[in-house]
Amino acid sequence: MITLGAVFRPQFPPERLRDVARAADESGLDQLWLWEDCFLESGIAAASAALAWTERLRVGIGLMPVPFRNAALTAMEIATIERLFPGRFLPGVGHGVQDWMQQVGARVESPVTLLREHLLAMRALLAGETVTTQGRYVNLDKVALDWPPVSKPAVFAGATGPRSIKLCGEAADGTILTASTSVEGVREARRLIDEGRATAGRTDKHEVVVYLLTATGPDAAERLNADPDAPGAGVAGDAGTVAEAVQRYAEAGADTVVLQPTADEPDPEGFVRFVAESVRPRI
Template identity: 75%
Template sequence: MTALGAVFRPQLPPERLRGIARAADEAGLEELWLWEDCFLESGIATASAALAWTERLRVGVGLLPVPLRNVALTAMEAATLDRLFPERVVLGVGHGVQDWMGQVGARAESPVTLLREYLEALRALLRGERVTTDGRYVKLDGVALDWPPAAALPVLAGAVGPRSLRLTGEAADGTILDASMSPDAVRNARRLIDEGREAAGRTGPHKIVVYLHTATGPGAAERLKAELADGNGGSTELGVAGDAGTIAQFVERLAAAGADTVVLQPTPDEPDPEGFVRFVAEKVRPLVP
């Protein structure tokens, strides 16, 4: 079954999160996803609050920028969240926006090398291993978590380019694809991820999460058009506007292309964020196999 989620966009003030998370939980939404975009809101702080305010909602952080965060700190925070809220945390990491990383003096000369080293160390730490490594970017000397997750917490990685997509197949437990990908692009991404998995001899499950620009209600088509015109070339394959049936059909296209989870991403000017998460859970979910 295709899992369905929605995004709490960090362009909303932090104080809006409580109402939206509770609305999502009460409506039966499967997953609420948060972003650590510079310089808006912390992914870990918002995730911990959303988890505490809800009972069953899974909360995804997609994603934490690895140049910004020491891997031991990320492991500590992720393990703490998972032990506080078992089986409700979905963790994603990635390159981060390079311009933002440059602003804080954390831009890596080789983002792919950094992400590879980071994923290897982070996954080992979350498995409860003691890690010593002296990489180009990641350096640990006998580091182990005193409170690792009770069971290894899967680590997803965001990717767009071919090298990064193959890397997620080799070194991550899943891949997050942003809303810039059409169904055909998702299908190609899945192929590249599988190439990386094959090269690394990996045969276990690999979850693929795909964001989808989505608008519904009054002015939906106009709001989506404005969103897609801002850096997305205006392609109609990168988003969907309309009623629950129309949106569910697009979700099914992404699922057929290889998505395991589709996360509906509202427009920045969505007039009713609480209503949006209820719509996803109560209207779209029943129509998606």
């Protein structure tokens, strides 16, 4: 069965998160996803707060840019949140938007190599291993977490290009696809992910999460067309129309569809209730 989520966009001020997270939790939404986009809001801080304010909601970060981060620190943060809120945290990483990485002096020559090294080291640390590695970017010397997760969480990776998507299959536990991904793009991503999994000899579960730009209400079409995130993509309409679009992505291979409001969504609390109470029953 398809899992349904919604995005709390970092264009909304951080102080709005509490009410949105509680609305999502109370309405029965499966997942709420956050972004660590530059230079808006911290993913870890926001996710920790959202989890503390709610009882059952699963909270994801899609994604944290690894050029910003040390692999050991990222593993420590994920392990801490997982122990505080077992089974409710969905961490995701990626190589980041290169222009932003340039702005903060963190751009690297090979983002794909960095992401691979970061994923492999971080997932080993979260599995309770002692890690020594000398890579191009990630260097650890007998590092182990004193408080590893009781159960190792799935680590997602976000990607757009073919090499990065294939890497997700090889080195991550799940893949996050942006709202610019078409239905056919999900099918192609599944193919590339499976190639990467075969290369790594992996047979474990691999979840595909895709964002779907969504607008509802009387001005839905206008807001969708004006949103710069996914020009020409997304869905505008009532719950039935949105549910049909979700089903198409599910049939193409998505395990989770996360409805992404437009940047000018006037009612983020109402949006998550719409997803949970109106769209979800139609899936």
